[in-house]
Amino acid sequence: MQELTEIVMVFLILANLWLLASSRLMVCIRIVACQGIVISLLPFLINRHLLLTEFLAVAGVTAALKGFVFPWLLRRAMREAKVRREIETSVPYSVSVLIGILILAISLWISSRLPMPKPELTELIVPVSFFTILVGLFVIVSRVMALSQVLGYLVFENGIYAFGVALLLEQPLWVELGILLDVFVAVFVMGIMIFHISREFDNINTDQLSELADWNSPEKEGRR
């Protein structure tokens, strides 16, 4: 069992790095979907006493949402907004991967210093969840398109979920469902938003959104 958990952890690390290296939007959506399914099944890997109906139901809904509904919503948004299939990034892919490795190192270091309530858990789950959170944030910061920011947000949420699994094995059901609802609404709304952004601006790059700000920098004023 321990080995299986560690294999899953390694898979999550690789999925994050792959996400940073990949230039195709479809691939990224699939990676995030797979990651979502794996993470939603994580509680059962760590503690098999949890095989109760309601936990199973929650895990099933989570997996269905993260694995199928979100990718479907994102693909639909892609299609309707006629998004380019290539991810635009302000940080090159190779540098992204290097930064990813740096983030992994930081996460490992932080979790080695964190006081853990249950040390008998697999040691990898805390650093991996940190890693996933930070990679999600990094994707939000570095990628230009609004769609990839939704992906970053989902990865970020996956990381939080994994961290929650690591800390509190018996999370209250309602909290879980509430978070899930939040994420669902967020992705749904962002899908609609992306459509509108693309209609107004002809593309969904967020750097163009800063044109809406009250204050424009002198260099931008000069460019006009």
Place this chain on the structure above:
Amino acid sequence: MNLILLSLGLLCLSGFAALVTSASPRWTSRLGSWGVILSCVIGLVPAVKVLGDGPAQFFKIPWGIPLGSFDIALDALSAFFLLPVFVLSALAALYGQTYMAAWAGKKPLGPVWLFFNLLVASMVVVTLSRNGILFLMAWEIMTLASFFLVTFEDERAGSRRAGWIYLVAAHIGTAFLLALFVMLSHGNPSLDFDRFNLPAMPEYVKGILLILAVIGFGTKAGFIPLHVWLPEAHPAAPSHVSSLMSGVMIKMGIYGLVRMVSYLGVLPVWWGWLLIGIGLSSGILGVLFALAQHDLKRLLAYHSVENIGIIALGLGVGYLGLAYQLPLVAVLGFAGGLLHVINHALFKGLLFFGAGAVAHVTGTREIDSLGGCLKRMPWTGVTFLIGAAAIAGLPPLNGFVSEFLIYFGAFRGASSDGSQALAMLAVIGGLALIGGLASACFAKAFGIIFLGEPRTDHARAAHEVPYGMRIPMALLAAGCVGVGLGAPLAVKILIQVLPVATGLSLPVIRGVFPEAVHPLNFIVLLSAVLIALAFFIFLLRHAMLTGRHVQKAGTWDCGYAKPGARMQYTASSFADPLTGFFGFFLRTRRHLDAPSGFFPKEAAFETKTPDIFMENLHRPAVEKIYAGLSKLRWFQHGRLQLYILYIVITLLALLVWKMR
């Protein structure tokens, strides 16, 4: 105290009721203004009771806010400042009901009444509060409510600019007050005023506290050079608001100063000198700048600076009297300064109402575009004349009484031994100069606006305003005459106030009081004779003219064959000898296209007097700060991703720092 709380509740309630009924301009104005009037009448009852020898009233409930409590008290000093707040607010509300009707249907009036009522309520709380947090909250609500009233006509760039200047100035003042209260609360579990035990503090700390107080409260009061917001904000606000702001809101600065300083125990000698210096500079420069203005409300705003200067002179004389143990001088100085607070509320409220009435019917505030309004608006003209005479400090009106008390105190101080004599002589000279210049300034304002012939179609369109605006003006004019003729009685209400303000004991004050007010009896007698004489001359003229043929001719036609209205004196030409004499301070910019040739066609002459402090002190300072801060602009580029990056980096850094 229950009545005061009822009045406060009613103010807030009627304000929100006005906001809710904003769809109907009639109801929103009715609810807003009658709410203010009713609550002011209710509030006046306990204030008058406390002033008339009643015991101080207290009310305190604990509060969840750290250092704060809802601690209010009504003592004589609070009641004294509440008097003008309630009286002028009620009249301004009555005036505003008619005045704002011009905007009905064009602009929503609900917010105006909400902010007006909140402004009144916050001023009441400022005068009552005995806790630093409550005081600062009320102070801030007062600033914000008046900010929204100043920017009422926010479609005009000038109003927005005035609003920003006011907001920035007010918050710089509040920043100093915050520092003041933080220092006062040092080592105390709460900011209740009665916990300040300050006399034990070292002398230099007291000095810092005094400086903080004079800057913080002086910004609101309008001491030069902190006055720059007044000439901007007062003209921009609707007239009933300018009269309220100028008549009572800036006095909250004076109240705060007197109240805070009363906790500091024995004061250093330089404090009196400082206030006299501030008073002289504010008074003289304020009236000089007023002389050079062309906008009536701007002119009145500079006169507020002048009158705040006179109040500061009175307080300065009082504090010097305290420092040199001259109780008579102290009582006279404080009595003059404090009475001038009420007097200024009366006549400045009246003058702003008059200015508003003129601007309301003619559509312009430019003095040079008006003329001949007295015949068309007799009520406004006569009440404005009474206000003008009062502000110039002429007998038999109220301005003379308070200035006389300061003069008397200064003469007493100058004739006593001690180094204060020099300051007292400066006060006498300064007050005389201020009074003379103020008379000249109002001779100009009244003469150009109300006398002569109409200069433009604006002035020809003038007609008398409705009763809703006339009645407040008439009541205030009656107040000016009443305080002038009832001076000994008016001064008597100060007996309870002076112990709080000065720290002297009541018996000491009762001991010197008869000597202080004795000359007022003569003054009242002489005033009565003066009025009787004027009435007699009026009757004589009437009697001599009846049955004779009276010919009417144009004013100031200088013997020309076909004189035009434009040939009359203008405001600038009337004031030119004086502004020219003080040209060194005023730095008036002149632009002259002189007529040339034998048959000159076009010629133009223009003068503009910008505020030297705004131009040479505040604007360069603000520009420097702005240039310095705009270097940080690269940090605020509007790129969302980088903002998130800042957050991530901050969080990570904190986490790493904690884990270290």
